[in-house]
Amino acid sequence: MKQISGGVCAAKGFTASGVHCGIRKNKTKKDLALIYSEKKAAAASVYTTNLVKGAPITVTKNNIADGYAQAVICNSGNANTCNANGIEIAEKMCDLLSEKLGVDAKDVIVASTGVIGQPLDITPIANGIPALVEGLSASSDDAATAIMTTDTVEKCVSYSFEIGGKECRIGGIAKGSGMIHPNMATMLVFVTTDAAVSPAMLQKALSEDVKSSFNMVSVDGDTSTNDMVSVLANGMAGNEEITCEGADFDEFCKALNAVTTHLCRMIAGDGEGATKLLECIVTGAASKETAVTVSKSVICSSLFKAAMFGADANWGRVLCAIGYSGADVDVTKIDVAFKSVAGEIVVCVDGSGVEFSEEKAKEILTEKEIQVLINLKSGDSDATAWGCDLTYDYVKINGDYRT
Amino acid sequence: MKQISGGVCAAKGFTASGVHCGIRKNKTKKDLALIYSEKKAAAASVYTTNLVKGAPITVTKNNIADGYAQAVICNSGNANTCNANGIEIAEKMCDLLSEKLGVDAKDVIVASTGVIGQPLDITPIANGIPALVEGLSASSDDAATAIMTTDTVEKCVSYSFEIGGKECRIGGIAKGSGMIHPNMATMLVFVTTDAAVSPAMLQKALSEDVKSSFNMVSVDGDTSTNDMVSVLANGMAGNEEITCEGADFDEFCKALNAVTTHLCRMIAGDGEGATKLLECIVTGAASKETAVTVSKSVICSSLFKAAMFGADANWGRVLCAIGYSGADVDVTKIDVAFKSVAGEIVVCVDGSGVEFSEEKAKEILTEKEIQVLINLKSGDSDATAWGCDLTYDYVKINGDYRT
Numbered sequence: 001m002k003q004i005s006g007g008v009c010a011a012k013g014f015t016a017s018g019v020h021c022g023i024r025k026n027k028t029k030k031d032l033a034l035i036y037s038e039k040k041a042a043a044a045s046v047y048t049t050n051l052v053k054g055a056p057i058t059v060t061k062n063n064i065a066d067g068y069a070q071a072v073i074c075n076s077g078n079a080n081t082c083n084a085n086g087i088e089i090a091e092k093m094c095d096l097l098s099e100k101l102g103v104d105a106k107d108v109i110v111a112s113t114g115v116i117g118q119p120l121d122i123t124p125i126a127n128g129i130p131a132l133v134e135g136l137s138a139s140s141d142d143a144a145t146a147i148m149t150t151d152t153v154e155k156c157v158s159y160s161f162e163i164g165g166k167e168c169r170i171g172g173i174a175k176g177s178g179m180i181h182p183n184m185a186t187m188l189v190f191v192t193t194d195a196a197v198s199p200a201m202l203q204k205a206l207s208e209d210v211k212s213s214f215n216m217v218s219v220d221g222d223t224s225t226n227d228m229v230s231v232l233a234n235g236m237a238g239n240e241e242i243t244c245e246g247a248d249f250d251e252f253c254k255a256l257n258a259v260t261t262h263l264c265r266m267i268a269g270d271g272e273g274a275t276k277l278l279e280c281i282v283t284g285a286a287s288k289e290t291a292v293t294v295s296k297s298v299i300c301s302s303l304f305k306a307a308m309f310g311a312d313a314n315w316g317r318v319l320c321a322i323g324y325s326g327a328d329v330d331v332t333k334i335d336v337a338f339k340s341v342a343g344e345i346v347v348c349v350d351g352s353g354v355e356f357s358e359e360k361a362k363e364i365l366t367e368k369e370i371q372v373l374i375n376l377k378s379g380d381s382d383a384t385a386w387g388c389d390l391t392y393d394y395v396k397i398n399g400d401y402r403t
Numbered sequence: 404m405k406q407i408s409g410g411v412c413a414a415k416g417f418t419a420s421g422v423h424c425g426i427r428k429n430k431t432k433k434d435l436a437l438i439y440s441e442k443k444a445a446a447a448s449v450y451t452t453n454l455v456k457g458a459p460i461t462v463t464k465n466n467i468a469d470g471y472a473q474a475v476i477c478n479s480g481n482a483n484t485c486n487a488n489g490i491e492i493a494e495k496m497c498d499l500l501s502e503k504l505g506v507d508a509k510d511v512i513v514a515s516t517g518v519i520g521q522p523l524d525i526t527p528i529a530n531g532i533p534a535l536v537e538g539l540s541a542s543s544d545d546a547a548t549a550i551m552t553t554d555t556v557e558k559c560v561s562y563s564f565e566i567g568g569k570e571c572r573i574g575g576i577a578k579g580s581g582m583i584h585p586n587m588a589t590m591l592v593f594v595t596t597d598a599a600v601s602p603a604m605l606q607k608a609l610s611e612d613v614k615s616s617f618n619m620v621s622v623d624g625d626t627s628t629n630d631m632v633s634v635l636a637n638g639m640a641g642n643e644e645i646t647c648e649g650a651d652f653d654e655f656c657k658a659l660n661a662v663t664t665h666l667c668r669m670i671a672g673d674g675e676g677a678t679k680l681l682e683c684i685v686t687g688a689a690s691k692e693t694a695v696t697v698s699k700s701v702i703c704s705s706l707f708k709a710a711m712f713g714a715d716a717n718w719g720r721v722l723c724a725i726g727y728s729g730a731d732v733d734v735t736k737i738d739v740a741f742k743s744v745a746g747e748i749v750v751c752v753d754g755s756g757v758e759f760s761e762e763k764a765k766e767i768l769t770e771k772e773i774q775v776l777i778n779l780k781s782g783d784s785d786a787t788a789w790g791c792d793l794t795y796d797y798v799k800i801n802g803d804y805r806t
Contacts (some may be wrong), residue, residue, distance in 0.1 A: 050736045052726030084755045116719025119758035220705040223727035302623040310802025316519025323455030324626035352487045353520035392795045399713025
């Protein structure tokens with residue numbers, strides 16, 4: 001497996017585009033994205049577990065119930081959520097795209113992201129679709145930027161891998177960056193592959209993958225109403241279709257996980273206002289569940305996040321977050337260390353503090369990517385969670401988001 | 404029942420003091436507090452549910468196992484938590500106070516608050532106890548300021564009430580202000596009363612009270628390792644001792660709740676970096692549990708808190724937080740309004756947005772105390788939760804807390 005360029009257009013038969021259609025006032029910010037597969041593709045999605053769901057989620061669920069799709073349309077600037085006519089508008093987006101693109105409206109995945117509770121006007125979208133379709137190209141960039149909200153960097157990755165002697169490609173784009181605390185689903189992520197995978201196996205691969213990828217990311221503890229990850233597999237790589245578990249399926253899952261994990265790190269590192277990517281690695285847990293609970297509790301702690309912003313080795317906050325996580329742990333066994341490219345420093349052994357160089361700790365914590373290593377010394381399970389620091393800019397961005 | 408002055412010294416027979424003993428480097432900040440009852444008092448406490456517990460909690464639990472106590476000693480600047488010799492130090496604090504004050508060491512409630520995981524030196528405490536005992540007076544102020552950490556205002560309240568024709572008094576002091584997300588227990592709160600209440604009924608009253616008072620407060624979602632509320636009732640008001648449920652017990656619970664609710668609002672309003680007190684009032688819930696879950700989810704949302712800091716009527720974040728709360732609600736029935744002394748404005752009806760004046764909303768949300776009113780229109784249960792906005796100063800305070 002190796003990283004390649006191309007994003008969602010790396011896989012054979014996929015093109016993409018993005019335009020400014022006018023949902024956003026700022027004309028330099030694209031707000032409508034399209035991903036298209038020249039061949040109908042197996043489709044799988046996971047969605048937010050928030051009871052308040054964006055209208056596009058209902059429409060997408062319905063459209064891919066048969067396991068197939070051919071295009072993705074996604075706008076930013078408005079979440080089309082908590083609007084009385086939301087479903088109608090989301091369906092209209094599919095219809096308008098269908099007419100212009102010549103695909104069945106039922107083969108369209110539709111998504112929206114932005115402010116909740118403001119009616120979404122169909123006019124700019126209707127006006128933008130012709131240019132959107134005409135703009136389809138082998139570059140992922142316009143689509144990747146068009147789905148961004150408060151993201152500061154475009155999130156895009158792709159890999160090539162081999163199944164049964166055939167070279168396959170898989171790639172994805174994502175948007176973060178606030179209201180990020182996925183639960184059984186995630187923020188907006190679109191993944192394309194030319195591997196041939198049956199809809200059932202594609203869904204199985206995705207549902208399993210998100211448990212250790214997107215569900216382990218938190219920026220602010222708020223689970224969005226519009227979270228969605230969709231994968232399209234159009235089979236144009238020519239491998240024998242994967243229809244059951246086995247070596248081919250495992251190979252595909254590994255490639256999928258390379259894409260999703262990469263995007264997770266990008267989403268966490270570009271969390272709203274973030275200056276640092278935080279990675280919490282828990283080992284020695286008595287069960288997978290304990291490892292997951294502990295790592296997410298630490299990565300979600302406002303106090304820990306603020307300490308990391310200040311490069312303050314305040315490990316007591318790590319212990320505190322483990323203690324209230326709800327996991328059944330022996331607090332007298334816990335070891336904690338901080339690590340970055342500048343080195344590693346042990347700060348807590350057996351649940352009590354040890355002497356360490358504050359100077360060295362500062363040096364380690366001043367880096368852009370920080371690992372907090374927690375060994376529970378009670379078993380063999382582990383888990384990794386991703387998050388970011390809590391900064392002035394998070395407050396600034398969210399103090400007046402709607403204007 | 405009427406509000407009176409005096410704090411923890413309002414009730415007959417209680418005196419208090421506070422000194423700077425040297426745990427903190429800043430000599431102008433008191434760091435050691437004492438509350439003393441001239442008569443042994445019935446004692447009740449609730450404690451943090453964090454598995455990582457401060458050593459003083461273990462010692463206090465043990466000391467009041469017989470239902471009685473006579474003094475409270477509390478230091479700030481160091482939590483005496485995650486230290487190998489923590490229990491020994493906490494017991495030493497009781498012993499030293501016992502010698503000087505002439506009370507049984509087993510009748511001392513001990514508490515600590517501050518940084519986790521730094522050894523607590525007994526020397527400054529030993530040196531400070533003589534002045535602490537000599538300083539006992541009818542003023543609550545020195546004790547109230549000595550337990551403060553990042554608090555900006557002293558938290559103190561007292562009421563008089565009547566039981567069986569006898570005038571009784573009850574008062575309390577509290578410290579907030581970060582790591583505040585009590586769960587079955589709370590931050591540090593000490594309440595004194597001269598009402599005569601048996602230890603069992605005192606514990607019953609307190610355990611019931613915290614469900615609707617301190618457990619409904621959140622500043623940052625972090626449940627402290629050192630949360631504790633203690634009540635001392637010395638019986639010097641001369642009422643017939645309350646030993647069972649009935650009118651007298653109800654009267655006492657009402658007075659207790661007046662004190663605790665007042666302190667809750669003070670703690671939330673003085674949350675770290677806070678500029679506003681947020682009160683989330685949920686009505687029309689199908690069950691008490693639903694009302695509690697929904698109100699706490701909203702008050703804990705970082706996005707909602709940041710929007711309130713910016714006086715931005717971003718009600719979509721309220722709906723979002725209700726949706727991911729885990730409560731079983733019909734999202735198509737939810738009404739939301741914002742209220743303050745500047746007026747009230749309805750922003751969402753039946754789960755969808757309604758038109759409203761942004762100007763009026765801004766005016767309402769610019770006030771210091773904001774209510775978000777949520778009607779689930781599905782039953783008769785209600786709940787109130789208290790929190791504060793998320794501000795630049797929260798990040799600043801917690802980015803470098805230890806230095």
